[in-house]
Amino acid sequence: MNDINHNHLIVKPGSKILLTDYDSKYTGNFQSKVDAQGKLEAGVQQLRKYQDVLYAQNTYALLIIFQAMDAAGKDSTIKHVMSGVNPQGCQVFSFKAPSAEELDHDYLWRSAKSLPERGRIGIFNRSYYEEVLVVRVHPELLQKQQLPDSLKGNDIWKQRFEEINNFEKYLVNNGIVILKFFLNVSKTEQKKRFLDRIELPEKNWKFSINDVQERAHWDDYMSVYEDVFNHTSTAWAPWYIIPADRKWFMRLAVSEIICSKLKELNLKYPTVSEEHKQQLLQAKAILERED
Numbered sequence: 667m668n669d670i671n672h673n674h675l676i677v678k679p680g681s682k683i684l685l686t687d688y689d690s691k692y693t694g695n696f697q698s699k700v701d702a703q704g705k706l707e708a709g710v711q712q713l714r715k716y717q718d719v720l721y722a723q724n725t726y727a728l729l730i731i732f733q734a735m736d737a738a739g740k741d742s743t744i745k746h747v748m749s750g751v752n753p754q755g756c757q758v759f760s761f762k763a764p765s766a767e768e769l770d771h772d773y774l775w776r777s778a779k780s781l782p783e784r785g786r787i788g789i790f791n792r793s794y795y796e797e798v799l800v801v802r803v804h805p806e807l808l809q810k811q812q813l814p815d816s817l818k819g820n821d822i823w824k825q826r827f828e829e830i831n832n833f834e835k836y837l838v839n840n841g842i843v844i845l846k847f848f849l850n851v852s853k854t855e856q857k858k859r860f861l862d863r864i865e866l867p868e869k870n871w872k873f874s875i876n877d878v879q880e881r882a883h884w885d886d887y888m889s890v891y892e893d894v895f896n897h898t899s900t901a902w903a904p905w906y907i908i909p910a911d912r913k914w915f916m917r918l919a920v921s922e923i924i925c926s927k928l929k930e931l932n933l934k935y936p937t938v939s940e941e942h943k944q945q946l947l948q949a950k951a952i953l954e955r956e957d
């Protein structure tokens with residue numbers, strides 16, 4: 667499983683990137699979905715195996731964050747990548763505009779409550795990064811937050827980047843491994859997918875007029891996303907910019923990166939203690955004595 671050059675997709679900590687340098691149509695060494703089919707299936711199987719050990723070992727947790735513009739394919743990527751895993755070991759949280767209760771707390775509160783337990787894979791479909799994305803593109807959202815006025819100044823974004831980096835460092839130091847994916851869809855491809863959603867009755871439910879309104883802010887979004895990558899891609903929680911115009915490649919890349927991270931952890935099934943081995947023998951003897 668080494669057909670995808672991860673170094674090409676990772677935002678190197680400390681570097682300054684431009685999103686225009688990232689090709690959303692990139693498909694690595696693959697020509698087509700058919701060409702990648704075997705790898706796609708192998709990736710799902712491999713993740714199933716890693717998850718089983720992650721769960722049994724009960725030491726690490728994996729937090730996977732997805733951020734993207736609308737219609738980039740967050741939902742379908744989550745569906746694909748998780749298709750093989752045991753549902754008991756996996757939790758997905760989708761973060762929408764905060765509720766009144768959530769606004770009454772600090773901005774990391776709802777995320778902290780939703781973190782994966784040890785042994786689990788937790789998926790954030792959108793995340794606390796919205797606090798430095800949509801909230802920055804729409805300043806009125808910041809005004810609605812119950813913050814003291816003196817804390818709503820211009821340095822709030824830099825301050826939030828620092829807080830997020832520290833929060834993630836804290837999680838990693840607690841055994842919660844973090845992967846952050848930006849599904850990088852192009853503006854042209856987004857338009858195509860919106861038109862599909864409008865034209866195909868079975869896709870109508872996926873479309874909201876709000877999606878087109880947000881599209882009008884495309885350049886602002888690209889600029890705040892760049893700022894996020896340039897400030898929060900750290901050695902302990904790097905960002906990956908995943909080409910998203912070809913859905914099959916996006917899924918393959920995400921699943922390969924997840925598998926390679928889990929491999930790095932060198933996960934092991936717990937070893938059985940001498941006492942436990944004795945109990946197994948005792949239990950066997952009891953069962954064998956039955957008629």
Ligand code: ATP
Nearest residue numbers: 736741761762763764791792796797800801807874
């Ligand atoms: P889909 O459209 O595929 O169902 P989605 O993630 O776009 O998925 P929506 O219900 O369409 O879900 O949108 C959720 C909205 O909530 C997004 O516009 C997002 O920017 C917004 N949101 C998420 N977190 C925050 C936040 N902390 N503050 C303000 N808005 C937020």
Ligand code: MG
Nearest residue numbers: 736737874877
């Ligand atoms: Mg949406």
